[in-house]
Amino acid sequence: MLSKSQISLLKSVQHKKDRITHGLFLVEGYKSVIEFINSRYQIEAIYHTASFNPKVLKLSQKINISEISVTDLQKISSFKTPQDLIALVKIPTWPVLNNTMLKQKFSLVLDNLQDPGNLGTIIRTADWFGIRDIICSEDTVDAYNPKVVQASMGSLSRINVHYVNLSVVLAQITIPVFGAVLNGGNIYHTDFGSEGLIVMGNEGNGIRPEIMNLINKAVTIPRIGNAESLNVAVATALICSEINRKSYK
Amino acid sequence: MLSKSQISLLKSVQHKKDRITHGLFLVEGYKSVIEFINSRYQIEAIYHTASFNPKVLKLSQKINISEISVTDLQKISSFKTPQDLIALVKIPTWPVLNNTMLKQKFSLVLDNLQDPGNLGTIIRTADWFGIRDIICSEDTVDAYNPKVVQASMGSLSRINVHYVNLSVVLAQITIPVFGAVLNGGNIYHTDFGSEGLIVMGNEGNGIRPEIMNLINKAVTIPRIGNAESLNVAVATALICSEINRKSYK
Numbered sequence: 001m002l003s004k005s006q007i008s009l010l011k012s013v014q015h016k017k018d019r020i021t022h023g024l025f026l027v028e029g030y031k032s033v034i035e036f037i038n039s040r041y042q043i044e045a046i047y048h049t050a051s052f053n054p055k056v057l058k059l060s061q062k063i064n065i066s067e068i069s070v071t072d073l074q075k076i077s078s079f080k081t082p083q084d085l086i087a088l089v090k091i092p093t094w095p096v097l098n099n100t101m102l103k104q105k106f107s108l109v110l111d112n113l114q115d116p117g118n119l120g121t122i123i124r125t126a127d128w129f130g131i132r133d134i135i136c137s138e139d140t141v142d143a144y145n146p147k148v149v150q151a152s153m154g155s156l157s158r159i160n161v162h163y164v165n166l167s168v169v170l171a172q173i174t175i176p177v178f179g180a181v182l183n184g185g186n187i188y189h190t191d192f193g194s195e196g197l198i199v200m201g202n203e204g205n206g207i208r209p210e211i212m213n214l215i216n217k218a219v220t221i222p223r224i225g226n227a228e229s230l231n232v233a234v235a236t237a238l239i240c241s242e243i244n245r246k247s248y249k
Numbered sequence: 250m251l252s253k254s255q256i257s258l259l260k261s262v263q264h265k266k267d268r269i270t271h272g273l274f275l276v277e278g279y280k281s282v283i284e285f286i287n288s289r290y291q292i293e294a295i296y297h298t299a300s301f302n303p304k305v306l307k308l309s310q311k312i313n314i315s316e317i318s319v320t321d322l323q324k325i326s327s328f329k330t331p332q333d334l335i336a337l338v339k340i341p342t343w344p345v346l347n348n349t350m351l352k353q354k355f356s357l358v359l360d361n362l363q364d365p366g367n368l369g370t371i372i373r374t375a376d377w378f379g380i381r382d383i384i385c386s387e388d389t390v391d392a393y394n395p396k397v398v399q400a401s402m403g404s405l406s407r408i409n410v411h412y413v414n415l416s417v418v419l420a421q422i423t424i425p426v427f428g429a430v431l432n433g434g435n436i437y438h439t440d441f442g443s444e445g446l447i448v449m450g451n452e453g454n455g456i457r458p459e460i461m462n463l464i465n466k467a468v469t470i471p472r473i474g475n476a477e478s479l480n481v482a483v484a485t486a487l488i489c490s491e492i493n494r495k496s497y498k
Contacts, residue, residue, distance in 0.1 A: 117366060121480045130474035155476045188494040224493060225379035227404045230486070231370045237483040238490050244473060245437040 002047075002072045010047075010076035010088065016142045023091045025144035026076070029083040033057075035154030042090040049073050052084040078146035091144055094160045097135065099174050104195050106243055107133040109177075111166060111211045112202040113140045113232065120151020121233035122200075127155035129240040134159055135197070137166045137211075170214040173197060177216045179207050180235055184218030192243045200236050251296075251321045259296075259325035259337065265391045272340045274393035275325070278332035282306075284403030291339040298322050301333040327395035340393055343409045346384065348423050353444050355492055356382040358426075360415060360460050361451040362389045362481065369400020370482035371449075376404035378489040383408055384446070386415045386460075419463040422446065426465045428456050429484055433467030441492045449485050 002010070010026065012018035019025050024044060027036050030052075037043060037057060045064040048054055054065050073082050095101070108126055113119055119141050126134055134143075141148065143161035152159075170177060176196040199215060201207035207215070221230060221238050230238070251259070259275065261267035268274050273293060276285050279301075286292060286306060294313045297303055303314050322331050344350070357375055362368055368390050375383055383392075390397065392410035401408075419426060425445040448464060450456035456464070470479060470487050479487070 121483060124476050124480060125483055127474045127476035128470075128472050128479050151480075153476070153478075158475055221377075221490065222493065223377050224496065225376045226407055227373050227376035227402070229402075230377050231373060231400075231482070233480070234370060234374055234483060234486040237479070237487060241470065241487050241490065244471065247473065 027087045032154045033087045035157045039157035044088040047086045049084040109197050109199040110136045110140045111207050116145045116147035117151045118233045120148040122236050123152040124155040125237045134161045179215035181218045184220040187219045187242045276336045281403045282336045284406045288406035293337040296335045298333040358446050358448040359385045359389050365394045365396035366400045367482045369397040371485050372401040372408050373404040374486045383410045428464035428467050430467045433469040436468045436491045
């Protein structure tokens with residue numbers, strides 16, 4: 001059984017402020033928990049209900065595992081219908097970004113992205129396309145938000161999500177900076193080369209003017225229908241795919 | 250002010266059973282409502298709060314418009330923070346699908362898709378890429394679900410979403426049927442030709458075996474990273490883009 005103070009801590013990390021204070025976040029469900037166990041992340045504790053057999057986790061490390069009641073699980077879960085397994089995981093610190101780290105590969109840049117589902121889907125997509133770093137403006141939704149963790153389907157365990165002052169970082173970068181806009185160059189005709197950053201903007205407002213000023217090439221997904229815009233996670237995936245397809249020619 | 254029976258009707262159409270009984274659904278927010286007004290859909294009524302000036306809708310048709318209180322709006326809205334405008338719209342009936350209607354173009358087929366956000370995003374993406382018809386298995390999430398309507402961002406007003414017995418319909422089709430799977434032919438090397446259906450499966454389980462049997466060509470988005478799968482709305486968009494890019498060569 002969990003003590004009141006344990007429940008209070010586990011519930012608190014649903015909120016960004018408390019995640020920062022404690023340096024901890026929650027991962028829910030077997031599939032995601034397994035991916036974090038097999039990653040560089042440090043697991044602080046695992047909680048499961050009687051319906052889950054912890055032996056299937058095949059833990060080699062020494063991790064604190066506790067069986068808890070369904071009532072307690074419901075108290076600490078962020079979801080209406082929680083799964084039977086939750087891990088408390090330490091928020092890592094990534095090395096400070098520099099120009100050299102970003103060379104000879106592609107990374108994503110998110111300017112004030114707000115929807116947790118979108119960020120989770122972008123993390124999952126980046127993982128599919130072999131992208132390692134996602135660089136977010138400080139006001140982008142927190143990657144350790146429970147809805148982001150869930151939508152990333154375990155991929156968060158393999159992607160470094162950095163929160164930085166975008167204007168400062170982009171001004172120091174020497175590799176090409178591409179930005180997704182509604183009236184740029186056709187992505188099907190764009191030579192993305194072998195390295196670069198892909199900047200995606202806010203769901204409603206796109207890329208901010210001060211960030212647009214730091215972009216070398218604006219690109220657009222050609223439209224043949226009538227929708228005003230594409231979902232930002234979809235647009236990110238389409239650009240990642242265009243870069244990826246070049247390795248398959 | 251709304252009567253109790255009006256509120257009861259408007260609240261009830263949040264549920265599929267009642268949408269079917271009444272043949273009505275709700276569209277919320279200015280951007281989406283405007284798109285439905287300018288579409289083939291029939292608007293039954295429009296409700297707005299005092300903060301919204303209905304003159305900006307520039308209605309040419311005669312539509313019943315009522316100002317309602319914020320309290321009433323909150324009662325009928327499906328969302329925690331409702332916008333100031335809601336339309337009650339008639340569910341249309343599409344012509345029964347046949348082989349001729351689907352020739353010389355691409356349409357999407359969804360086999361037991363469950364997440365309303367995914368369906369809404371797929372409708373929006375289809376609209377961007379000029380796809381007109383989405384053919385769903387009868388157990389796919391309802392397109393008039395409030396979360397689907399919201400995620401489609403008005404594109405639902407331009408897309409025909411059909412609910413059919415997929416096994417029966419696919420067995421009658423003579424155009425190529427492509428299916429998205431995890432171990433099919435590389436989409437970057439696939440010749441999609443000039444017509445076809447693209448079948449996408451359920452979020453967790455993919456395409457059902459009985460539907461797989463009716464597919465002519467299984468295709469896959471090449472992976473270079475480690476994610477186990479892609480979000481189904483993202484995968485749909487990547488295939489639509491591959492078909493679209495051929496018109497830009």
